[in-house]
Amino acid sequence: MRTLLFYDEQFPYAGERPTADALERMKEWTEVASAETLAGRLSEGGWDTLIHLHGPYFPKAAWEAIESHLKDGGGLVHAGGVPFRRPVRELNGSWHAEREQLAYHQRMDIHDALAVDVSRVRKLKASAEFPILQGREELFGIEPTWGLTLHPTKASDIPAEMGACGPMDAVISPLLIGEDGDQRERCAPVVMLEQHKGDYAGGRWILINQQLQAIFWESEGAAALRELAEYAGRGVTELWLKPNYAAYEPGESPQVTIQLQALSRTSVPAQAWQFEVRLIKDGSGKPVWSGQARSEAGALQRDLQQLRLSIPVRLEPGLYRITCEAVSESGERRNLTQAVWGVDRSLLQAGDRLECGRDYFRRGGRTVPIVGMTYMTSDVARKFLHLPNVQRWDADMAEMKRAGINLIRTGIWTGYRMIMFADGHAAEDVMRAIDAFILTAKRHELEVTFTFFSFAPEAWEGVNPYLDPRSVEAQKRFVASIVTRHQGTTNVHWDLINEPSLFDPKRIFEGPVTIGDRFERKAWTEWLWQRHGSDIALLQERWNMTPGELPSFEAAMAPSPDDKLFNSVLQPKKWGPWLDFTLFTMDMHNRWASELIGTIRRCDPNQLVTVGQDEGICSQRPSPSFYGPVVDYTTVHSWWQNDHLAWDGIFTKTPDKPNLVQETGIMHVQRPDGIAKRTEEELRNMLERKYAYAFSTGGAGAVQWIWNINYFMDNANESNIGALRADGTQKPEADVSYDFGRFMNEAAGIFDDNRQLEEIAVVFPYSNDFSSRKLAYEATTRAMRTLTFGMNVHPRGIGEYQLADLKRHPAKVIIVPSAHNFDDAAFEELLELARAGSTVLWSGPLRTDAYWGTAQERLQSELGETFHANVLREETLQLAGDRYAVSFGERKIGTLAVDRPAGQPDGELAPITVPLGSGRFIWCPLPVELNERWEPIQALYSEAIQAAAVSPELEWLKGGGLPGIYGRKLAFERGSLYIFISEYGVTTDIEVRDPDSGAAYRFPLERERTVMFTADSQGQVQTVYRPEEVRIVRHQQV
Structure with a gap:
């Protein structure tokens, strides 16, 4: 084996340099190259391994040769920190180290590296799967190290699906792991990257991501480097241990396949592998079967090989572990693990189900505050149902249970046609993998939320995934294929779809997008006919269309998603259809959901069903306020609105059902130079705040996305998100699960569904948000920020079209923030609530209906005539003897309006209080929430709160x-x-x-x-x- 060592006494170096004695011993088995000779020697080719000791520093002039060596499949042993981070060039006769740069290691699919805090690490242990460093742990001190962010996948295996993964070109494995005092794996200072496919196929890279210290060189460090170099130089032999099913009916016998392929492109000769396989019934400790297999791999046998072993054991209900010790002729050793289930229906059906109260979940009469985790698997990510590893699931779930996690969200994000290629005929291996997953979770007392679809449901040759009967009936068969296997299972419930958009699956996250197919057109016509009372003249009026333009309901066209630039006046626009079409999509989503829920209820009427939605409340996609009535609980995914995390939870909580922050995490952001903007500790702090806000807004809990980073997507964002790093060790973010898990378990007894409701409700003006001039987001977020942070007052949320719920759960104060356009029926409900005793505070124009038409009849006898006008850049609000500047900057004088009382064309404006029944209606003509200043908003709210005698929480x-x-x-x-x-x-x-x-x-x-x-x-x-x-x-x- 040919090994080249790069070491240069004059070249920048990180850590303790090798002693002269260690260097001499290494020269016995490797050639040493200096900074000047490295590029030339590498370029000659034929090297099996390059050893690089200089940490982040490398000769810039040698980079092309280094990259060429790696692309030829050559091995790499790197020590001293982040590899290839600081190029060094000769400048004025000396070495000049350039600034930190990502460009070079990104060529190696290492996207970035984040510093790891090792202050809690108490010991180092070698990997059990790859035990190359067993007995060498003492060579490495507990030193600052780095966690690598990987991005090896540069393609999608199903480009039409947003949730698809891609080729698993590279796999990272920890070789040395740092544990804390609680046996939590906190860091991996030595990792191995095995290149299975792509530019670097066959290469094996061993990265020591910490500086080597004197103990390394003074003891057996040189010998350890030789072992690592030889190990890397052998290249990759890809090994898999795969049962043909993950679960078996009692009495069935399993089969396992050992799959191997020599991928190495180095000079290592062919070698035989010996496999020792054992089947062990969980808890017994003794094999119930053992077997052997042997195969050649290497230069003479490079094709994929599969060794199938039939196990003559009839499985009983319970978990069976499979171990495989693989040993090559060269002494390379690997320990593969798997597990399978004998289906245990008594286990699945034991215990109490999760139930919904008003605010929280319950099980067995006890409230269960949710501390959850999204989980697929830590080895193959979203391919986990196609390549199941029950042993890995079991280990991961055991650790989650130890953390205090009590719910796992999982499901199918991609590959629906691989599961049910022919409509109605589901793949049995995937069905059994789902069974095994749910069994494993039940073993650890974990509730499973299983998601069927993501972003858009599979259409199965239909033209509209939500409305075409061909599509919907196929989806029902798909759902039934899974649900019927779990009638009576007590630890599973169902999520119909993750973050749905209607209707066009090619344009998700864009709000309502028409497909224009015959099913949509028919449903749209019927819906319009019903909403507008079969009165085509009324629809013409609301949509600002002539009888020639809109002669019938059948002639009503859905608005074009490409015609949204309403600030443009180059061509006339028709604004009215947007409100109706958005409301139509809300109803059609509910119709679709009800169809699938009906299938589930007929299978098992007691299992919960939900829909997983992100912050779609402000993007005109299915909102909890609208889909809440058809599901058992609502959800929100708090990703982007980091400045409005209370708002997130408040406006997705419905009055009678729990609201779960079902996905939360931190999107990756970078500095302008590409380096991660946030440290791992900052990420933990943000996640902790998101969990706290989830509970503070009356939510039922929070679920992190995701347990393990998924680096098998062409998406660098996904490569950064997760509680565990790519190497499998726990980031500080994992602390949030442990800390919340312990606290919520201890505090669970205090939770009940008699939580005192907030005395203030803020209305989300959906008519405005669904219109062509959206002001609702800014108005409601300013309202929430003013109340919760500025005034230490905490409201609940209610939708404009759901105000009837306040009759059952009255609020002392109801705030309608700068709605501008508002539904007539909803306005009448506000008046009824005021007459029943509430104080309604309305800011902004009063007399504009949902379609931006005039509504002069509103409080006509109480307020008299008003006239519609524009706001000025600077207005004044008179309140309780004080004057407050109200400033409308940027372009707001062109978008906002005011209704002025007749006779007041000029001058200051003041709130007007109208007594109604046992309550009152306070109208502030100015849309104060849309102004730049906090003071008038806070003063206005304080007046309403005092008038209603709201009690302070604290x-x-x-x-x-x-x-x-x-x-x-x-x-x-x-x-x-x-x-x-x-x-x-x-x-x-x-x-x-x-x-x-x-x-x-x-x-x-x-x-x-x-x-x-x-x-x-x-x-x-x-x-x-x-x-x-x-x-x-x-x-x-x-």
Whole structure:
């Protein structure tokens, strides 16, 4: 084997340099190249392994030769930090190290590297699967290291599907793992990248991502490098251990396949592999069967080989583990593991089901605050149902259970036709993989939310995935193929679709997009006829069309998704259809969902069903306010709205059903130079805040996306998102699951469905958001930020078209923020609520209906005549004897309006209070939430809150006036949950008093972090989040 070592005494180096003795010993088995000779020697070719000791530093002039060596399948052993991060060139007779750059290692599909905090690591252990470093652990100290972000997949295996993965060109495995005192795997300072396909196919790279210290060179470091170099130089032999099914009916016998292929392109000769396979019934410790197999691999046998072993054992219900010890002639050793299930229906049907209350989930009469995790698998990502590894699932789920996670969200994001290629005929191997997954979760007492479709349902030759009966009936057969296998299973429920968009599957996330097929046109015509009372003249009026343009309901065309530039006046626009078409898609989504839910209910009427939606509330896609009635609970995926995380939860919580933050995580962002903008600790802090906001808004819990990073997509964003790094070790983000898992388990007894509801409700003006001039997002986010951060007041949300729910759950104050256009029937409901005792606060134009037409009849007798006008750049609001500047900057004087009372064409405007029944209607003519200043919004809200005698949740004694400090109390019958979140740049002392118990609490709130605790009804502290780091001081105040 030919090995080339790059080492140069004059060249920049990271860590302790090799001793002279170690260098001499290495020269016995390798050639040493200097910075000047490296490029030339490598370019000659024929090297099996390159050893690079200089950490991030490398000769820039040698890069092409290095890359060529790797593309030829050559091996690599790299030590000292992030590989190939800092090119070095000769400048004025000395070596000049350039700045950190990603370009070079990105050519190797290493997208980036993030520094890893090793302060909690207590010991290093060698990999059990690849035990090359067993006995060598002491050579490596606990040193700062790096986690690699990989992006080896540069294509999609199903380009038409957004959720598709791609070729698994490279696989990373930890060779040395750092564990903390709780046996959590915190880092992997030595990793191996095996190149299966692509430009570097056959290459094996061993990366020591920390600096080598004196102990390495003074002991057996040189010998260890030789072993690693020989190991890398052998190249990749791809090995798989695969059962033909992941689950078997009792009495069936399994079969396993050992799959191998020599991919190495180095000079290593052919070698034989010996395999020792064992089947072990879980809990017994003894094999119930063992077998052997042998095969050649290498230069003389490069084709894929499959060794099939039939196991003459009739499986009983339960878990069976499969081990395979693989040993090559050269001494290379690998331990492969698998597992299969003997289907245990008594296990699946044991225990209580998850049920829904008003706000929270329950099981067996006990509230279950959800601390969840999205999980597919940590080895093949979204291909987990096609390449199942039950042993890996079992190990991962055991760790999740230890963390306190109690729900897994999983499902099918891609490859629907691979599961049911012919309509009605599902692939049995995938069905059994699903069975095994649910069994494994049940073994660890984990609830499973299984998702059937993602972004758009598969159409199965239909023309419209939501409306074509061919498509819908095929989808029902697809769903039934899975659900019928789990009648009576108590730890599974169903998610119809992840983040749906209607209708065109080629244009997801764009809001309502017509396909224009015959099924859509028929449904659209019928829907319009029903909504407009069969009155075509009324539709013509609302849509601003002549009888010639719109002679019948059949002639009504859906709006074009490419005709949305309503600020343009180059051509006349028809604005009216957008509201109707968006409402139509909401109803059609519900019709579609009801069809699939009917299939599920006929299989098992007691299993829950939901729809997983992202922040579609502001993108005119199916919203919980509309789909809530047809599902058992609602969801939100809090990804992008990091400045509005309370808003996210408030407007997706419906009055009578739980709302789960079903996906949350942090999208990857980069500095202008491409390096990750956020550290791993900052990512943890953001995730922690997202979990805290989820519970603070009355949500049922939070589910992180995802347990393991998925680097098998042509998507660098996915390569960064997850609780575990690509190497399988836990990022600081994983702490959130452990910390919330422990706290929520301890605090669960305080939760109940008699949580005191917020006394203030804020209306989301959907007519505006579904129109061609969307102001609702800005208005509602400003309202929420003002209330929750500026005033320490916490509202609930309600939709414009769902106001009837407030009759069952009255609010003292109902705020309609700068709606502009508003539905007539909804306005009448507001008046009824006011007459019943609520204070309705309305800001902005009052007399504009849902279609932007005039509605002069609104409160005509109470307010008299008004006239529609434009806002000016600077307006003034008179309130309680004070004057507040109201400023409409940027382009808002061209988009916003005001209804002025007749006789007031000029001058200051003031709120007008209209008594109605036992309540009142307060109208502020100015759309204050859309102005630049906080003061008028806060003053207006304070007046309404005082008028309605709203009770404060907490009295703030210290810290309540600071920007970015969020804090509230959720009150229950047996006590309260207190949640405080910092978006403030300074650690600060907080002190609050609970007016119900009289207890006061004092604690420091660290910048970016969260403090939570519970107290009983007398104010005694019961549980504390992160008790090792947070101390709550309680004292009594009169």
